[in-house]
Amino acid sequence: QPPPNPLLQRQQKRQKGDNYKHIRQLHPFSGYKAAKMVANGRIVIYHTDRSRSRDDVFEKIKKQLIGQGYEMIDLNDYRMAEMLSYAVSLGLIITIHAGVDLAHLEHHSSTPKMLLDILPQLKGGKIVMAHSGGYMYSDDVLKYLVDKDEVYIDTSYSLGYMEQDKLRKIYSSINPEHILFGTDYPWTNRKEAVRRINEFGFSKEQTMKIFYK
Numbered sequence: 289q290p291p292p293n294p295l296l297q298r299q300q301k302r303q304k305g306d307n308y309k310h311i312r313q314l315h316p317f318s319g320y321k322a323a324k325m326v327a328n329g330r331i332v333i334y335h336t337d338r339s340r341s342r343d344d345v346f347e348k349i350k351k352q353l354i355g356q357g358y359e360m361i362d363l364n365d366y367r368m369a370e371m372l373s374y375a376v377s378l379g380l381i382i383t384i385h386a387g388v389d390l391a392h393l394e395h396h397s398s399t400p401k402m403l404l405d406i407l408p409q410l411k412g413g414k415i416v417m418a419h420s421g422g423y424m425y426s427d428d429v430l431k432y433l434v435d436k437d438e439v440y441i442d443t444s445y446s447l448g449y450m451e452q453d454k455l456r457k458i459y460s461s462i463n464p465e466h467i468l469f470g471t472d473y474p475w476t477n478r479k480e481a482v483r484r485i486n487e488f489g490f491s492k493e494q495t496m497k498i499f500y501k
Contacts, residue, residue, distance in 0.1 A: 362397045369406035376413035383416040383442075387423030400428040403439070413438045416468060420446035426454035434461040443498070444470035447484040456488050464490075464497040 362368065363384070375382055386398050400422045403415065421429030421441040433439045441462065446455060459467055471481045485498060 363399070363402040363406070364397045369409050372406065372413070372415075373409045376410050381414045381416065383418055385419075386417040386421060387419050387425045389423075398422075400425055400432045404432040404436075407436060407438060410438055414440060416440045416442055418442050418444055418470075419472075420450060420455055420458055424450065426450060426458060429458055430454075430461060434458060440466040440468060442468040442470040443481065443485070445472035445475055447471075447481045448476065452484070459488065459490070459498070464494045465501070467498045469499045 365371075372382060384398050384403065386400070386403075387396075389395060400417070403417065407415075415438050417429075417433065417439060418441075420426070420443060421433050421439075423445060429441070433441075439462075441458070469481075469485065471478050482499075485495060488495075490498070
């Protein structure tokens with residue numbers, strides 16, 4: 289586990305302070321809307337619950353998630369490889385909240401190396417590692433993930449937060465069809481994210497693949 293990072297600590301403080309107030313002013317009903325999407329099944333939440341049996345968890349996946357996506361967080365869960373393998377067998381696209389979580393700096397529960405260790409059990413899957421493969425884990429993304437057919441990344445909460453030269457190296461090393469444009473709005477300004485992608489100097493075709501193709 290990396291040592292405490294002053295940059296991360298400052299970002300965490302900002303995110304938990306004035307930024308939240310600003311977001312509530314702009315989007316006073318955002319929490320209500322999210323809760324409504326959870327209630328009607330458009331968002332399905334999974335959290336590590338070792339008190340539930342494997343079959344109970346699998347049944348929830350089967351009933352609620354077929355034809356949708358599946359977001360996972362904790363690759364430290366000893367059952368996670370089997371659950372993800374089952375989700376892959378259902379044809380689900382799996383998104384993993386990867387790297388450092390500013391709300392829980394002490395926990396590093398979904399790193400590139402953790403995914404690499406279980407990737408042989410996920411053949412043929414589509415695994416999206418959010419935050420450019422792992423927030424603040426650029427070196428490990430380059431070392432472990434960029435050449436893996438099952439791995440996709442998105443650009444959310446990366447542009448303007450992680451080192452741009454390393455992001456450019458990641459985006460240059462991975463198949464551009466495996467890069468999904470995202471911002472984590474409202475945490476990141478959408479126009480600013482588009483500008484930063486354009487500034488990388490990729491070909492028009494590669495840039496369009498990142499944005500929407």
